[in-house]
Amino acid sequence: MSVAHSGRFRPDIEGLRGLAVLAVLAFHFQVPGFTGGFVGVDVFFVISGFVVTSMIAAKLDAGAFTFSDFYARRAKRILPALFTTIAATLVLGVLLLNTTHLSSLAASALASASGVPNIFFWRTSGYFSLDAEYIPLLHLWSIGVELQFYLLWPLVICAIHTRKPAIWIASICVASFMAGWLLDGRQSLVFYNTPFRIFEFAAGALLIYLPKWRGGRSNILFAMALAALTFTVLRIGTDARFPSQSGLLPTAAAASLIYSGQSGIGLMTLANRPIRFLGRISYSLYLTHWPIVVFWLYAIYRPPTVLDWVLIASASVCAATVLHFTIENPLRRSRKHIIRTALPAPVLALAAVAIMVFGGFPQRISDDIFSNATGGYEGCPYPQCAHPDSSNDIQLVVIGDSHARHLYAGLISYSETHDLGFAILHYDPWCSPVTGQQEDRDYDCASRLAGQSAFISEIGPEKALLAPRWAGRKEVEGQAAASRLHELTNLDHDSIGIVLNVPEWFQNRQPAGCAIPELIIESAARCATISRADPFYVEREAINARLAASYEWGLVTDPFKALCTATECAQISDGNPIYSDGHHLTATGSTILMNETRDELANWLLDK
Numbered sequence: 001m002s003v004a005h006s007g008r009f010r011p012d013i014e015g016l017r018g019l020a021v022l023a024v025l026a027f028h029f030q031v032p033g034f035t036g037g038f039v040g041v042d043v044f045f046v047i048s049g050f051v052v053t054s055m056i057a058a059k060l061d062a063g064a065f066t067f068s069d070f071y072a073r074r075a076k077r078i079l080p081a082l083f084t085t086i087a088a089t090l091v092l093g094v095l096l097l098n099t100t101h102l103s104s105l106a107a108s109a110l111a112s113a114s115g116v117p118n119i120f121f122w123r124t125s126g127y128f129s130l131d132a133e134y135i136p137l138l139h140l141w142s143i144g145v146e147l148q149f150y151l152l153w154p155l156v157i158c159a160i161h162t163r164k165p166a167i168w169i170a171s172i173c174v175a176s177f178m179a180g181w182l183l184d185g186r187q188s189l190v191f192y193n194t195p196f197r198i199f200e201f202a203a204g205a206l207l208i209y210l211p212k213w214r215g216g217r218s219n220i221l222f223a224m225a226l227a228a229l230t231f232t233v234l235r236i237g238t239d240a241r242f243p244s245q246s247g248l249l250p251t252a253a254a255a256s257l258i259y260s261g262q263s264g265i266g267l268m269t270l271a272n273r274p275i276r277f278l279g280r281i282s283y284s285l286y287l288t289h290w291p292i293v294v295f296w297l298y299a300i301y302r303p304p305t306v307l308d309w310v311l312i313a314s315a316s317v318c319a320a321t322v323l324h325f326t327i328e329n330p331l332r333r334s335r336k337h338i339i340r341t342a343l344p345a346p347v348l349a350l351a352a353v354a355i356m357v358f359g360g361f362p363q364r365i366s367d368d369i370f371s372n373a374t375g376g377y378e379g380c381p382y383p384q385c386a387h388p389d390s391s392n393d394i395q396l397v398v399i400g401d402s403h404a405r406h407l408y409a410g411l412i413s414y415s416e417t418h419d420l421g422f423a424i425l426h427y428d429p430w431c432s433p434v435t436g437q438q439e440d441r442d443y444d445c446a447s448r449l450a451g452q453s454a455f456i457s458e459i460g461p462e463k464a465l466l467a468p469r470w471a472g473r474k475e476v477e478g479q480a481a482a483s484r485l486h487e488l489t490n491l492d493h494d495s496i497g498i499v500l501n502v503p504e505w506f507q508n509r510q511p512a513g514c515a516i517p518e519l520i521i522e523s524a525a526r527c528a529t530i531s532r533a534d535p536f537y538v539e540r541e542a543i544n545a546r547l548a549a550s551y552e553w554g555l556v557t558d559p560f561k562a563l564c565t566a567t568e569c570a571q572i573s574d575g576n577p578i579y580s581d582g583h584h585l586t587a588t589g590s591t592i593l594m595n596e597t598r599d600e601l602a603n604w605l606l607d608k
Contacts, residue, residue: 012261015270018279036236039250046254049204080331083344099360106355113348118144122192136291166209173202180244218263225256285320376406376590386423393421394459400467409587410594467499497555500544529568555604562596
């Protein structure tokens, strides 16, 4: 007999769901050591493949399978709790978020209600996408993958169930995994899209067509699989290639845990009441926890403490318990027609569209809260601009990502008194003339690099400034990037300078913490200066210190000296914001930076 055709309830699988959601929560709650807790999602996919295929196969064997019954059951299982979460998140967004973040939330809500959040986040995952802590529905990408799997998988099983299904499913598993492996460089494409996740579902599905092990071998297999899964949760980091190379071990471990879960060790580990309770509410807990994290951190406007995380965890469990017992569980057993189950989708879609059409309802925000937050890059179109427009009068080229472009307003102000002609080349972080192609994307980077090089050659600048957001890989490549810029421009070493990092705000909280509706939180009290002793600032200044110490050539401009006193850094100047978000300057901030550094810039520019 196969593993699943008995039709009995599997308490060990419920417990495995509990372990999976616990791993995800530990990762999102920043519990030390759980760097790979996100693999809990992969465990969910394996479980879904096993459970769904078991249901379909059992119905097919009994001659009772119908597509309408399957889709109705899945809809009642997934949609009510999902729609409730989306609706509650939109309501909280209206109460808490600024216009930009509310509009972004509405766009993701529209995609989520339409069943394609994974595709939405794939297409919007780039340099200008909002950081994860701004996106309350980001975690729904995995629900999109599940929904698309549910839509297609019954067709596959019906076609192969009587035609050596184990061989077919194994082939699908290998094909999906290899496709992800071959496209490994396109990390976002592979991570979010269902075809490259199918191998995880298929690994679970394959189990029902395999003979069952019993006795000591099952105990040994369970212990080895649990150790492997624990290893991935504790050792794999966010820089791992998922789900291709690094996804194989947790997938195999999850499948092995299901296969051997009814062994003595398996039942002792997974069938206890606490872990089964988490498994029972795991879907609701997964839905509710991330919006709570986002809104909590958004509201407190400071680094979270241990107490914050305890309160977030408690609120998540409470919200999930309520959602499970009032919405998820009752409605999955209801006799409602599938049309009625899906009815909230167009309502949510209309609400999301309304929020986007009306620009995030700016009427919620008082006119005197940061009314002038124009970005420093306004007037400088992507990917390049020049002042004056003629390339014959350019003395300075500024090269970098958006941190180069936000210097535009300040350079305009400087040029009014110093007769400076300048150009700004805004490259994408993954396609740069000074660092090369860093990551595969869905466009031709080679042609972009050629155009960027041609632009630099055409203007023939006398000086060049490197001004990206220095962090991670860019930090260690500072001098190397300057060397490539030297080769590209033929400028001497002293004619190539760098602009260090601007002061940044914890988890991009500025001006999100100020330009918000004052329905719940008093905004003005959150807009004070921040101490340079703050750990987040200390880390950023350390990056600047390392860069300044290692750079051996021309001008080194430190925005901390321009935008901060000896003890603190300001968010506003004469009632105007210095930042348009957590690390981009407004026109005001850009102008202040250039005014405070104009003497050293002028001396460097005049030094032939």
